[in-house]
Amino acid sequence: MSKNKALGKGLDALLELNSEMIDINNYAEMDRVVVDDTDKIIFVSLDRIEANPNQPRKTFDEDSLVELAESIKQKGVIQPVLAEKNSEKEGYYIIVAGERRYRASRLAGIEQIPLIVRSFSEEDKLEIALIENIQRENLTPIEEARAYRHIMETLNLNQQDLADRVGKNRSTVANSLRLLKLPEDMQDSLNEGKLTSGHARSILSTVNPADQRILFNRIVDKGLTVREAETMAGDLNKGSRPTSKKEGIPKKKIPEIMHVEQKFIDVFGTKVQIKGNINKGKIEITYYSSDDLDRIFEIISND
Numbered sequence: 279m280s281k282n283k284a285l286g287k288g289l290d291a292l293l294e295l296n297s298e299m300i301d302i303n304n305y306a307e308m309d310r311v312v313v314d315d316t317d318k319i320i321f322v323s324l325d326r327i328e329a330n331p332n333q334p335r336k337t338f339d340e341d342s343l344v345e346l347a348e349s350i351k352q353k354g355v356i357q358p359v360l361a362e363k364n365s366e367k368e369g370y371y372i373i374v375a376g377e378r379r380y381r382a383s384r385l386a387g388i389e390q391i392p393l394i395v396r397s398f399s400e401e402d403k404l405e406i407a408l409i410e411n412i413q414r415e416n417l418t419p420i421e422e423a424r425a426y427r428h429i430m431e432t433l434n435l436n437q438q439d440l441a442d443r444v445g446k447n448r449s450t451v452a453n454s455l456r457l458l459k460l461p462e463d464m465q466d467s468l469n470e471g472k473l474t475s476g477h478a479r480s481i482l483s484t485v486n487p488a489d490q491r492i493l494f495n496r497i498v499d500k501g502l503t504v505r506e507a508e509t510m511a512g513d514l515n516k517g518s519r520p521t522s523k524k525e526g527i528p529k530k531k532i533p534e535i536m537h538v539e540q541k542f543i544d545v546f547g548t549k550v551q552i553k554g555n556i557n558k559g560k561i562e563i564t565y566y567s568s569d570d571l572d573r574i575f576e577i578i579s580n581d
Contacts, residue, residue, distance in 0.1 A: 320395060329377050343381055355391045359393050486515075
């Protein structure tokens with residue numbers, strides 16, 4: 279296979295499948311027995327099939343799997359799963375593409391599913407697993423970014439090389455990889471759907487890490503739209519902090535107070551206000567969740 283072949287051309291192009299090797303319309307008429315012939319459709323017990331350890335997707339939507347399982351109960355597995363022989367276990371196979379069908383078949387109580395068995399290089403397996411998920415839009419933004427990083431590191435590719443392979447613009451790949459610069463908890467929120475990629479880009483556009491935390495907390499707590507998050511990011515970069523009339527924030531603060539206030543914000547990564555003057559006043563530290571409160575307490579207690 280040419281290393282320049284773009285994944286954007288699809289799985290059929292990548293695998294160079296032909297109609298003689300795979301006839302999805304007629305395979306159901308075959309005897310449901312295991313015939314260990316490479317590049318032929320065989321039926322294999324689910325107990326002898328193992329998931330792909332390098333599968334980019336780490337989360338599978340349960341509702342979607344249940345729906346697919348119901349379809350499989352009615353019509354069977356329409357498209358064979360792509361697999362290779364397990365070199366460490368005789369008679370066992372490892373999935374290269376089609377893990378979702380495999381999981382749904384288990385839910386459906388199916389005993390055997392159709393496989394296409396082939397031999398693949400490590401490069402082939404990485405590319406196939408990546409393209410199957412990306413083209414079908416099954417990956418979360420973080421899963422996609424991690425998959426990009428994994429294939430770049432494994433195959434020693436730069437961003438343009440990878441972009442060519444997946445049939446996307448280099449800027450798209452670069453923006454995806456940039457999401458991995460977010461702190462772990464923000465990546466988790468993006469994975470869980472609490473943030474969108476647009477929200478994440480707004481956070482990343484905020485220069486000060488403490489301001490990033492302020493913006494993140496406000497998005498999660500207040501449900502800011504992407505546009506509102508972008509506006510707030512711009513304000514934070516200009517030195518403006520989110521305020522409320524109810525909080526009675528003084529319109530002007532002396533430079534010394536502002537300097538100390540900023541230091542508190544940098545340390546706690548959240549909204550901090552000093553009310554008073556250089557001689558007397560109070561400090562207010564804002565938290566946006568119980569986890570946020572625990573985090574702030576740990577900072578204080580550790581110091």
